[in-house]
Amino acid sequence: MSEQEAIAQLISDLHWQIDQLKPRGIKDAAGNPYTPSYYKRGLDNAIDRGGLGVVEYVRRYLYKPPSDGYKKLEDADSLDLACESLVMDPEKPYASLFTDADRTAARERLAPHIEAIEARETKRRERVIAVRNELRAKRGLPPLTDEQLGT
Numbered sequence: 001m002s003e004q005e006a007i008a009q010l011i012s013d014l015h016w017q018i019d020q021l022k023p024r025g026i027k028d029a030a031g032n033p034y035t036p037s038y039y040k041r042g043l044d045n046a047i048d049r050g051g052l053g054v055v056e057y058v059r060r061y062l063y064k065p066p067s068d069g070y071k072k073l074e075d076a077d078s079l080d081l082a083c084e085s086l087v088m089d090p091e092k093p094y095a096s097l098f099t100d101a102d103r104t105a106a107r108e109r110l111a112p113h114i115e116a117i118e119a120r121e122t123k124r125r126e127r128v129i130a131v132r133n134e135l136r137a138k139r140g141l142p143p144l145t146d147e148q149l150g151t
Helices: 003-019 037-049 053-062 068-075 081-087 101-136
Strands: none
Touching: 003 037, 003 053, 003 081, 003 101, 037 053, 053 081, 081 101
16 A cells, blocks of 8 residues: 555544544533534644645644543543544554554553453444344345454
8 A cells, every 4th residue: 555545544534533423422511512623623734734744643642642532532432533543553554654652652542441442343343244244134145254254
């Protein structure tokens, strides 16, 4: 994967995280749906700068105190929507854009919550598999095998 493709995938995943805030019911202090305006504006500016601007933008979050948005995600048990969760995963297609030190910083910040993050991801995968198998059953097809699922 080229650097440009990796950056595009990172941007896609960051946007996906933002899009999940409303369905997850993350609220602001007034009880309204939380919109991370400052974060989104900064991300848009980083995208406009091009190149590694987005990587540098995300990297800054790793090395500063947790933001109010991070704390909202923490309170909502939704830290899988924090940029740190993308950085800490060495299997992501854009992992090469971040250093081992970046991954360590992300993992250290998320350490108290990693088990919950992984459990949420496992439940999400299980829901997707169940829906896929339900659709297969409606078409008279057998459930997906472990080999097809990559497990």
